[in-house]
Amino acid sequence: MTVVRDTIRFWRNGQAVEVSGFHPRTTLLDYLRLQERRVGTKEGCAEGDCGACTVALGRVRGGRIRYEPINACILLLGQIDGAELVTVEDLAANGDLHPVQSAMVAHHGSQCGFCTPGIVMSLFTLYHEGERPLSRDSVNDALAGNLCRCTGYRPIVDAALQACSRQADDSFSANGERTVQRLMSLADGRDVFVGNESRFFAAPASEASLAALYARHPDATLVAGCTDVGLWITKAMMEIEKIIWLGRVAGLDLIEDSLDKLGIGATVTHAEIHPSFARIDPDLGEIMRRFGSVQVRASGTVGGSIANGSPIGDLAPALIALGAVLELRQGDATRSLPLEDFFIAYRRQDRKPGEFVRRVMVPKLNANEAFRAYKISKRFDEDISSALGAFRFKLDGRRIADARVAFGGMAGTPKRAAETERALIGLSLDEPSSWGEAMAAVARDYQPLDDHRASSVYRSTVARNLVFKALSETASGDTRATRIVAQRDALEAAE
Template sequence: MTDTAIEPRGALRFRFRGREVALDRFSPRATVLDWLREDALAKGTKEGCGEGDCGACTVVLARLEGGRIRHGAVNACILLLGQLDGAELITVEDLADGGVLHPVQQAMVDQHGSQCGFCTPGIVMSLFAAYHSGAPATPASLNDQLAGNLCRCTGYRPILAAGLATCDGAPTDRFAAAAESRAAALAALADGRDLFVGDDTRFFAAPASLESLAALYRRFPGAALVAGATDVGLWITKQLRDLGQVIWLGRVAGLDAVGETADGALSLGAGVTLLDAAPRLAAIHPDLGELLRRFGSVQVRTSGTVGGNIANGSPIGDLAPALIALGARVVLRRGDAARSLALEDFFIAYGKQDRAPGEFVTAIETPRLGEGQRYRAFKVTKRFDEDISAVMLAARLDLDGRRIAGARIACGGMAATPKRAANAERALVGASLDSPDTWAPALAALGQDFTPLTDMRASAAYRMTVARNVLRKALLEVAGDAAPTRLGALHAAE
């Protein structure tokens, strides 16, 4: 697997119920939910949608980060079993201390937060993650935390009441009391070795370095690269693909690095989770923070990564158009060779990217806004939270006083790939923020840039109308129109 003398480890290792579990034989496509219900016989974790939407299967993974334990809620139905390596797996059956319910469980009882009970285990585990987050819960934070847990019986008021009663930022349960020993046990799992379970025809691998990843992927260019499995997991549960060769990127040292390039751009390693990327991108512009807040659910953002969202090339992925409008670059590596290209040039056609066999994404470099540059991003969906975009539009305007000197406009959901609106960009050059009539050619030019499809999410006519409306909204906001353009507390900011 590597050129070094260190042999790869041949067994998956994780913590479960106070002991270490080592598995040297399992299917590369096995999910955590499969293992829990069929092998561990831990059936408190339920299977609902099988695609990471309903949250009935929510479990918590505890990982050691910076010397401290971090608890993250994830969807067990689409998380691959091999992704447990180095973590502690906690399920709803593990929370009670003997015959005493966990504070979150007891609060759910006291507040009457459960009726049929099918979704309750997942809700409890999401609240458990919030309980251990280190921050006192608010109604808004709990709404975000529970957006990926769907309940059709109780309504959320009693569930929120249970969270507000317990998630005060100061956990006092038995997990907190045993934090030191738990951290030591997790540290003992971090051996820095490559993981390879199986043989050349069928395996689950988790390289520990970029060099190992480059060598392994060049050797097996047909293997499925998996980061968070929020998309690949559905290949298994919905498309029933038999993935025989899987390379998980979650143990690659340095792939989750965050830094700054020589020209001042924000560099996000491909392994940075969407949850961790959110504050960094929000620092560029608040619209990016709001876009990431509405990016799936907490469970999806905890697992999903920046590189995974870009590399899967989905025409309805939100991150690509948002970053294309900023002028982002994608950095790729094959063997020892690295290259970068403009993000919009990475997408060639539906399901096809400019990526050679054995080549993988290592980072996304996103320029920050300069003086005289203004940015807006809009996500339009049927359902406000945890939904796929019908239209996503982002725009950066380069201003010379009140005159538009340049523009970058990118859309998702409007074509077979995330795509720039080149004709609309040209038509905006020279337009005045004080003369809305000068914007009309650019709005009309969107019809030359895109030929959207009609599908279950929206009709082609609706998509085009929305794209024109949100571009106009962006121009109105940048121009400083006094009329409100957003609902509730959602306001654009410079």
């Protein structure tokens, strides 16, 4: 019989903290501000966009401690089990500011100061994990999830370039090995269950425990990264009484990389899968770089993005175009189905009561295949897509022998473009005049709605144009003339 723990445990300022009896919907931000009374961590948007609530969580990865920025406003308290929690109050040592804090002061990176704690914590994680040497682009990526309306970003970026370009040398790096030992001591392999049968926060430690618990409570809400469910709590005010967190389930966090495919466990985060996706194709890597912010990518998971079933999710249409297959489990039974068949209607999936996503299998590209993916949004960084188009072409010389095309944001679900695919087969890459039928076929595949992100006419026009862009780039093998980033890089090089 599995031994169950009725508390969560984490490290805080060199001490083990144990918390029991909390409400399952308690967010980490509420715990910090209302229980610990540590109010340096601010509440801004309460939806994981502004970054004012950013804290750092340290976990053991590859035998060492790694610090990641997290939006405390939409992270549940129970999700920090087994981690080290670091807030802005913890950075100064022996009366001296942390190097990141000193650089912010020296470069005048703060005015009203409301956003500053979150920015400092994002830079703290960059200080420990940033590339060396550090580039301005990588700093901008690290700060994409932090908004500042007073200072502007130039002095903040300058502070980051000064403080984060050298190897980490602070009390956290000095105590790294000790912290690893401390966190390993918390890894007891026990299931966590806080509450009772009518209201609980649970964190199973194995797939078998998860399957049994979810079969017993099919009305429970499964949480992986909580980047979406967190908004159900903070914005929709949903009364979620039963929460099962998947973050402790052994095996669901594995990436199996073989010659022809990737096997991705449901709790693999977007940050963890980014390098593997970028190796499949640079476009897939670029989509992941613009998938929310660093904070969102550190928490959000591949399985959660799929199981959430959002029609404007960036990942699902790209994986559908690649031909991904989903694995699900209910009790002791497992089944597989093509990813495109998982989505039935808006927010409805082919998932039985008590059944959960356990893994997604993503085929890699063959030598005669080309992949293109495009995220269309009003802002470049951390914005919900108006539309996302993904294309996989199988080539027979200069002719398209087969095609898989999928769009997000064009229907109630991520959806393949069957009519467009049929019109693409047989086209010559050397005859642009013959591409018109494939472009026009998009109108038969989708009748998108108008909403605040884009009009139906705009989405239809963009989708049609993306077909032409994908064909043009595949024909030329060159994306420099058609990509904003490539043109910007060329201008900077010329200067």
